[in-house]
Amino acid sequence: MSLAEYFPVFEKLTAEQQKKLLAVTQYREVKKGTVLHDGNADCLGLVIVHEGQFRAHMTSEDGREITLYRLFDRDICLFTAACIMRNLQFDVTITAQKDSKIWIIPPVYFRELKETSAPVANYTNDLMATRFTDVMWLIEQIMWRSFDKRLADFLLEECSVEGTDQLKITHENIANHMGTAREVVTRMLKYFQNEGMVALTRGTITVLDHQKLEELLEL
């Protein structure tokens, strides 16, 4: 459980840089629901997830949401340090979805590292490229994939992330992940229920037939 192990570029730093990094990095526990970053103004720093789960989403003027990507153990969040990248100009909100433990490299020091160390700058590139790829996948989904497939995919992923077929998630929450209205989610879930793929009870969606949901993705 050391920062050296979770920050892949640590080995490539000089002894002095390593020492300073360990001195300035903070370790913090955050409760489920904590907003780590909200829009371009916030600037917490580079966040490394030790344990937990976060969601990055954007919000429309009228309050609709869509999830851009999620962060799990060992993931690194660049957008909480967006302030030091002047060309990155969009608003993302990052919220803890579970009680989590994180390291935070303060923005001033992360900027210093990035500007003096080619490995750190290139690693930052890799991080951005990964998120860029996530977001491009999302555009493909929104543009070209029908909602039944997107919802089937979301439910299967959620089962895998949570390690259970009984998902404690509201239709409203799913709508906020997928950038749609609650009614649209409810309508499709009822269709899935009629087809025997899920069972709906108050506050819980139980996935009954993984294979049938997977087949839907193939169509």
Added chain:
Amino acid sequence: MSLAEYFPVFEKLTAEQQKKLLAVTQYREVKKGTVLHDGNADCLGLVIVHEGQFRAHMTSEDGREITLYRLFDRDICLFTAACIMRNLQFDVTITAQKDSKIWIIPPVYFRELKETSAPVANYTNDLMATRFTDVMWLIEQIMWRSFDKRLADFLLEECSVEGTDQLKITHENIANHMGTAREVVTRMLKYFQNEGMVALTRGTITVLDHQKLEELLEL
């Protein structure tokens, strides 16, 4: 007309790096319609636009397209060098929209530069952040903005880019920029015509009332 002037990070290279860069960089004229890059496999190198215009778009399995961004004089295209960024995994096609003149920094040398020079690595970061911001703007448009506003915005931008109110563009082409079907474009253009904002003739759309289109964006 020198590469030094068009590649902003040139000044920050060592004399030796500058010399090598000038030696390996190619200058090329490309005709309108030339496909510079198609999918993840191609790897031309870092492209610097001297003069001209390019379009970066993605394509669905069934052939529908959407424009991600466009490149003009002095713009730099990172995705033609995507092969050297292993985490950048999505397919983009880049096509010349006008006869153009470009510099190409070969991928092998660009990789070498990026890995040894923190300024080049950070500049690469800036480029990626700029395109990431373009794409996030696009998601906002697709998710939250109605099609009439997107089309009004596209027509106004096109007038500005082309320097004329008489746009030689087919409804099919517009559909490919916007990721929709030709019929959807035709229907909205006819509505704009009825409202006196545009005039439609064979092969040409004439923007008659900029102010009214701009007002549409404000609603």
